[in-house]
Each structure stands twice: as structure tokens, then as C-alpha cells.
Amino acid sequence: MVPEGWKQSEVGDHVDLLSGFPFKSSDYSDDSDDIRLLRGDNIGQGQLRWRDAKRWDKDQYEQLAKYHLNLGDFVIAMDRTWVTGGLKVAEVKDHDLPSLLLQRVSRLRAHPTLDQRLLRFFINGYRFEQYVKSVQTETAVPHISAKQIKEFPIPIPPLPEQRKIADILSTWDAAIEKTEALLATAKAQKRALMQSLLTGKRRFPEFEGQPWKEVRLGDVGLVSSAGVDKKTEDNQPEVRLLNFLDVFRREFIFDAELNHVVTAPSAKLEQCNVKRGDVFFTPSSETRDEIAIPAVAAEDMEGVCYSYHVVRFRLSEPWDMNFRAYVFQTDDFRRQAYKLGDGSGQRYVISQGNFRNMTVRVPSIPEQAQIGAILKAASGEIGGFEKQLTKLRTEKKALMQQLLTGKRRVVVDA
Known part of the structure; x- marks a missing residue:
């Protein structure tokens, strides 16, 4: 039942939906000054990605006015619309223009009966995501049709109430965008600090002139893998597993965060245990950029073993704990990992x-401690912004559920 004064409708009654033009790939341009073509592959979750963009002769741009994208348009990939993490739906921004709409992508523009900003919240909302998941075909290439997009049911309030709802939700968007900008700045500042402090380009006065040493990992610790698999056997003791994502998503790993229970042979309990200061790496990935990502065990972990999907590096030198977390994040270490990764694209x-042959440069323990403390503080600032951003997004999502269904009504000025 729709609220009083609202009407049950479908998106297609209130938008101009256009599918793209079938540009021939054989006629694509190699000139970087030509017009970008918006393909489904260019649409991410909430933004357009123009890496490896295909282009079309700019001299033909005016002839294709029907397929021009405008600021504020919403675009939806028709193939693999729902992917892990969300929908391939985005709003066109200034920096995305000029561009042309390619086939298998749909463009939505609101009619006067629907506030364009409210369309954004309908399309980016939980209900539309669930709708797409329910109608997307389960073929080799899952897809949806323009007709299915048009049939998405929406309750429509009167225009004054639409504008008020959009004003409220836009305020949350502004707060989220501001926090995202602060987070991006904090990450850039931390990265700059890492590249200056961890390379010795920037020194503390009391350590000026003191030499750093370059060390090979195999000479300062033990590299080991052959961890525990994810199986459960009745005749083996239970252990908690430190997995790939526990390393990939963190700088420091804590015992309370690990809750994946498996079993392991008794011999593995000692062989694959986790001690405070152990550094773990991701030894493999689908991309070169994601191999050798580090994380440090922040404490001894009784009854925890590391997975066969990670590598453990147990130092024989007393490096500072914080320093251990950041020294393997430098550009130089990342370049080594990139070059040493064996693979064929999959x-x-x-x-x-x-791993044993990879090298890092390290200063004295007191200088390590100062570097580590500064970078840990920078990480703490980033973590604060990330928590704030998560809170804002969660609160906005809950508010959208109430406002876009009329469960919570707004007061419209007379």
C-alpha cells in the first residue's frame, strides 16, 4: 500500500531511457583526442572508469547527438549488471564528458514528473539492487533488458515532497563526499610520508648521518608457507585459520578478528603457529598489484594457524612492531613483487x-620506532575517516529505506 498522496508507478513512466548505438569495433579510433565510447566495461559501482577507453572520430560527434551523454545522466551496464560489491550503475560527471553511449548500456534521464536527484536515490537504492538480482538472466553472460529496467516499481510522491526528500538525502551525500575527500587526502599524505621516511629521504635530526642497511629477507628471518588447508577432519584438533583476506584487508592482525574454524594435524599446530611480530604476505593473486601485500600479527595467537594461501615471515631481528607493518609497503618493495610474480594473466x-631474495632498507631500532609511530598515527587518522564514512553510509541507507517508501514522511513548506 502506498502512502496517502503517493502513486504506485514504474520507472519507465517517469524517465527517458535510451540504449546505445552499435558502433563497429573495426572503426574505433586510436587518437586520444577523439570521443570516448561508454561501454559496460567502463561502468563501475558508482563511477565511470575510463582506463583503456575505446574512441570514436570526433568529426562525427555532432551527427550522433542522440547518443551524447549529459551531466547528471545515469548509465547502467546491461550485461553483468549486478557484480560482487554492487550494481554497475553510475552518474555522469563533468570529467566524463564528452562521451557517446554504446550498445548494451542504457541511459536514464528523468521526465518533469520525477526529480532527477530522486531518480539517483531510487537507482542507487537497495530495492533496485535486489530487483536487478532477481530479474538478471542466469546465462553465461547475465544481463537485463531495457524493458526490465522500465518495469522497476517505484512509489511516486508529489513533486514538492520529492524535492524535499531529495534535499535531505543530498545533504547526506554532501557529508559523505566531504568525508571521502578527507579520507583521500589522509591516504595521500600517508603515502607521501611512507615514501620519504622509509627511504631515508627524510630523517629525524638525531639520526642524521647514521647509515641504513639493505637486508635480504632470507638473511634476517625465516620464510615459510605450506600452511593449513580449509578442510575439517573428525580425528584432528580444531584450529582457527588466518586467511588470505585477513592479511589483504589489514595492516595489523588481532586474535579476536579470526573466527574461521577448521582442523589440522597436530604437527601443523606448531609448524604453522602465529606469534607476535610475524609478518604475513599474500603470495598470489589475479593481478600483480595484489601480491606480497603485508600484515603483522599484533599478538601471540593461541590455537591459530596460517592458511596455505599466505606466507609467514618470522624475523630473527628485533625490528620495531609498527615499522614491520610499513617497510614492506614502499614503492621499491612493490616493484620487486611486481617483477618477481610468475604468472600468465590468470x-x-x-x-x-x-620472497627470500627480496630486499628492504632498514635504519637503527630507535629510528624504526619513530618512523613506525608516525605512520601508525597516519593509519589511525585514515581508520577514523573510514569508520565515519561507514557510519554515514549506513545511516543514509536506513534513511533512504524510510523516505523512499513513505514510511517516514517529510514536512513540505507551504
Whole structure:
């Protein structure tokens, strides 16, 4: 039942929906000054990605006015519309223009009966995501049709109430965008600090003139893999598993965060245990950029074993705990990992031998401690912004559920 004064409708009654033009790939341009073509591959979750964009002769741009994209248009990939993480739906921004709409992408513009900003919230909302998941075909290439988009049911309030709802939700969007900008700045500042402090380009006065040493990982610690698999056997003791994502998503790993229970042979309990200060790496990934990502065990972890999907590096030198978390994040270390990754495009792997041969430059323990403390503080600032951003997004999502269904009504000025 729709609220009093609202009407049950469908998106197609209130938008101009256009599917793209079938540009021939054989006629694509190699000139970077030509017009970008918006394909489904260019649409991410909430933004357009123009890496490896295909282009069309700019001299033909005016002839294709029907397929011009405008500021504020919404675009939806018709193939694989729903992917892990969300929908391939985005709003066209200034920096996305000029561009042309390619087939298998739909463009939505609101009619005067629907506030364009409210369309944004309908399309980016939970209900539309669930709708797409329910109607998307389960073929080799899952897809939806323009007709299915048009048939998405929406309750429509009167225009004054639409504008008020859009004003409220836009305020939340502004707060989210501001926090995203602060987060991006904090990450850039931390990255700059890392590249200056961890390379010795920037020194603390009390350490000026003191030499750094370059060390090979195999000479200052033990690199080991062959961890525990994810199986459960009745005759084996239970253990908690430190997995790939536990490393990939963190700088420091804490015991309370690990809750994946499996079993392991008794011999593995000691062989694959986790001690405070152990550094873990992701030895493989689908891209070269995601191999050798580090994380440090922040404490001894009783009853925890590391997975066969990660590599453990147990230092024989007393490096500062915070320093351990950041020294393997430098551009130089990332370049080494990129070069040493063996693979063919589907999977890249760094062997134990290559891990042992990777090198880092380290200062004295007191200088390590100062560097580590500064970078840990920078990470703390980033973590604060990330928590704030999560809170804002969660609150906005709940508010959208109430406002866009009329469960919570707004007061419209007379």
C-alpha cells in the first residue's frame, strides 16, 4: 500500500531511457583526442572508469547527438549488471564528458514528473539492487533488458515532497563526499610520508648521518608457507585459520578478528603457529598489484594457524612492531613483487625463494620506532575517516529505506 498522496508507478513512466548505438569495433579510433565510447566495461559501482577507453572520430560527434551523454545522466551496464560489491550503475560527471553511449548500456534521464536527484536515490537504492538480482538472466553472460529496467516499481510522491526528500538525502551525500575527500587526502599524505621516511629521504635530526642497511629477507628471518588447508577432519584438533583476506584487508592482525574454524594435524599446530611480530604476505593473486601485500600479527595467537594461501615471515631481528607493518609497503618493495610474480594473466605467484631474495632498507631500532609511530598515527587518522564514512553510509541507507517508501514522511513548506 502506498502512502496517502503517493502513486504506485514504474520507472519507465517517469524517465527517458535510451540504449546505445552499435558502433563497429573495426572503426574505433586510436587518437586520444577523439570521443570516448561508454561501454559496460567502463561502468563501475558508482563511477565511470575510463582506463583503456575505446574512441570514436570526433568529426562525427555532432551527427550522433542522440547518443551524447549529459551531466547528471545515469548509465547502467546491461550485461553483468549486478557484480560482487554492487550494481554497475553510475552518474555522469563533468570529467566524463564528452562521451557517446554504446550498445548494451542504457541511459536514464528523468521526465518533469520525477526529480532527477530522486531518480539517483531510487537507482542507487537497495530495492533496485535486489530487483536487478532477481530479474538478471542466469546465462553465461547475465544481463537485463531495457524493458526490465522500465518495469522497476517505484512509489511516486508529489513533486514538492520529492524535492524535499531529495534535499535531505543530498545533504547526506554532501557529508559523505566531504568525508571521502578527507579520507583521500589522509591516504595521500600517508603515502607521501611512507615514501620519504622509509627511504631515508627524510630523517629525524638525531639520526642524521647514521647509515641504513639493505637486508635480504632470507638473511634476517625465516620464510615459510605450506600452511593449513580449509578442510575439517573428525580425528584432528580444531584450529582457527588466518586467511588470505585477513592479511589483504589489514595492516595489523588481532586474535579476536579470526573466527574461521577448521582442523589440522597436530604437527601443523606448531609448524604453522602465529606469534607476535610475524609478518604475513599474500603470495598470489589475479593481478600483480595484489601480491606480497603485508600484515603483522599484533599478538601471540593461541590455537591459530596460517592458511596455505599466505606466507609467514618470522624475523630473527628485533625490528620495531609498527615499522614491520610499513617497510614492506614502499614503492621499491612493490616493484620487486611486481617483477618477481610468475604468472600468465590468470594468476600470479611469488615463490618462497623469491620472497627470500627480496630486499628492504632498514635504519637503527630507535629510528624504526619513530618512523613506525608516525605512520601508525597516519593509519589511525585514515581508520577514523573510514569508520565515519561507514557510519554515514549506513545511516543514509536506513534513511533512504524510510523516505523512499513513505514510511517516514517529510514536512513540505507551504
